[in-house]
Amino acid sequence: MSNDDKRIREFAYQIWESEGKPEGQEERHWEMARKLAEAEALAPKKSPKAAGSKTAGKTTTTKPAASKAPVAKPGTAAKAKPASAAKVIPPGEKAAEKKPRAPRKPPAV
Template identity: 80%
Template sequence: MSTDDKRIREFAYQIWESEGKPEGQEARHWEMARKLAEAEALAPKKSPKAAASKAAPKKSADAKPVPDKTLNGKTAAPKTKAKPAAASKVIPPGEKAAEKKPRAPRKPPAI
């Protein structure tokens, strides 16, 4: 079995599982998986050099911050992307999400 066949098999299995493991859909799942594997094989691959060049350069201890022109010469705070809270927990199809109990309000400290 070639590497391509193994990858198609993996994709087909993932599709089958994601649809709730239906019976009689093998041909459709296999075709979808074949197309995914083909697209994956045609996608440009990043070389290790390209990945390393995109990494942020290391700063030395005596390096000065570079001013950001968009903020009138002031340095900008580093930007971070926040993930939505729901992104941390993925619930498989057919399963219910566990409902959280509301927290009790905190009592003010005794004086």
């Protein structure tokens, strides 16, 4: 089994799991997985710097000079969701439309 076949199998399994493990959808899952693997193979490779490596480009171990700007506490910044967290929408299906939020009522006095 080639690396491409293994990658397609992994993608198909992930799609199957993400959809709640439905029965009878194997062909659609394999086709989606094949397209994902093909797109992944054609995508340009990222360098370690572009991938956001924490060690990329570090050459010194000295501490930065103290500044008067406030320093944020670790863990207080909002974390962004990774791109892989987006839900996979099969071809031919529409994304679920979000309902508008109702306006908040003013607090009772």
